[in-house]
Amino acid sequence: MSSFATAGEVAEAAxxxxxxxxxxxxxxxxxxxxxxxxxxxxxxxLLFRPRVLRDVSARRTDTTFLGLPIALPVLxxxxxxxxxxxxxxxxxxxxxAARAGTGAFVGILSVPSLEEVAAAAPDAPLIFQHYVRxxxxxxxxxxxxxxxxxxxxxxxxxxxxxxxxRERDLRNRFDRSKAQDRPNLGTAYARRELQATxxxxxxxxxxxxxxxxxxxxGVTHPDDAKLAIESGAAxxxxxxxxxxxxxxxxxxxxxxxxxxxxxxxxxEVAVDGGFERGGDVVKALAxxxxxxxxxxxxxxxxxxxxxxxxxxxxxxxxxxxxxxxxLLGVTAPDDVxxxxxxxxxWPTPPHAG
Ligand SMILES: Cc1cc2nc3c(=O)[nH]c(=O)nc-3n(C[C@H](O)[C@H](O)[C@H](O)COP(=O)(O)O)c2cc1C
Numbered sequence: 573m574s575s576f577a578t579a580g581e582v583a584e585a586a587x588x589x590x591x592x593x594x595x596x597x598x599x600x601x602x603x604x605x606x607x608x609x610x611x612x613x614x615x616x617x618l619l620f621r622p623r624v625l626r627d628v629s630a631r632r633t634d635t636t637f638l639g640l641p642i643a644l645p646v647l648x649x650x651x652x653x654x655x656x657x658x659x660x661x662x663x664x665x666x667x668x669a670a671r672a673g674t675g676a677f678v679g680i681l682s683v684p685s686l687e688e689v690a691a692a693a694p695d696a697p698l699i700f701q702h703y704v705r706x707x708x709x710x711x712x713x714x715x716x717x718x719x720x721x722x723x724x725x726x727x728x729x730x731x732x733x734x735x736x737x738r739e740r741d742l743r744n745r746f747d748r749s750k751a752q753d754r755p756n757l758g759t760a761y762a763r764r765e766l767q768a769t770x771x772x773x774x775x776x777x778x779x780x781x782x783x784x785x786x787x788x789x790g791v792t793h794p795d796d797a798k799l800a801i802e803s804g805a806a807x808x809x810x811x812x813x814x815x816x817x818x819x820x821x822x823x824x825x826x827x828x829x830x831x832x833x834x835x836x837x838x839x840e841v842a843v844d845g846g847f848e849r850g851g852d853v854v855k856a857l858a859x860x861x862x863x864x865x866x867x868x869x870x871x872x873x874x875x876x877x878x879x880x881x882x883x884x885x886x887x888x889x890x891x892x893x894x895x896x897x898x899l900l901g902v903t904a905p906d907d908v909x910x911x912x913x914x915x916x917x918w919p920t921p922p923h924a925g
């Protein structure tokens with residue numbers, strides 16, 4: 573039974589467990605990694621404004637995302653190469669999500685097949701994350717498979733028209749496309765170049781083809797949030813892909829308020845990029861996100877201690893969210909408001925542990 577007390581301990585154990593080139597791959601970013609660092613820096617640059625002497629003895633962290641009840645406002649992000657961190661891949665993530673009472677995205681590039689993931693965790697709300705690497709017929713076939721397997725929503729990631737320029741991987745000669753099988757993709761249609769052809773009109777067409785809510789992952793511009801609404805999307809994930817694609821960009825938290833304003837309550841908004849601790853999650857709630865996705869924190873947990881460590885991470889995040897609520901003077905996710913945070917007047921030096 574693993575036991576890690578802090579996010580820092582989990583990351584250290586993951587680094588020790590992974591081959592150096594895989595550690596570089598998972599922890600690194602695009603370009604000169606400005607976006608990667610700004611994801612974290614933007615979280616550190618937002619400070620809490622607590623209120624005191626409120627009765628905070630009864631606290632709850634449960635909420636809903638797209639109508640799905642979740643025990644804490646944290647979802648597991650889609651990770652195409654999840655098999656590098658745990659042999660069970662996305663099935664392990666889905667089981668951990670079910671045990672912690674939350675939902676998981678299942679990436680099209682991940683292992684095992686989307687049906688096997690669903691069978692491994694029938695109780696977990698699962699969201700199928702799609703990349704358009706085939707024609708319409710191929711995409712609709714995958715959507716139907718996800719619907720038949722009981723997935724609760726579909727997600728299209730749109731920040732990856734082409735691959736990001738990852739200098740650590742180039743230096744290590746690390747080719748992630750060969751890192752693991754891709755059972756959902758099918759060899760006949762492994763057409764990466766089609767991802768660059770996707771436009772909003774195709775999103776609108778795809779949204780009409782399914783009864784499931786459609787999410788768009790990788791929106792950072794408020795005008796794109798408006799186009800997502802016009803295209804029939806139900807939710808967006810404000811994301812720069814964990815700093816792994818276009819670089820440099822602002823941190824995800826820096827662009828969140830404008831996207832929330834543009835969404836105007838007509839889209840649910842989630843966010844990811846740099847989230848490690850419960851306090852980080854509460855900051856996203858304060859700026860109007862309904863939930864946060866964790867990517868690297870999930871990979872590190874799996875590498876450090878498999879399913880048990882991932883359940884532990886989700887449990888720790890839930891406890892930290894709850895304790896942050898109490899210290900902030902609130903008792904539930906919907907109580908957290910923009911007035912509970914303020915920008916830091918001067919930069920905070922980096923955290924050592
Ligand atoms: C190793 C790795 C693989 C990823 N693969 C995918 C993927 O296949 N599809 C996708 O939409 N996002 C993918 N992402 C991005 C994550 O879903 C998520 O947006 C990002 O990791 C969030 O930032 P964080 O890692 O700082 O939590 C990947 C991220 C990592 C670290």
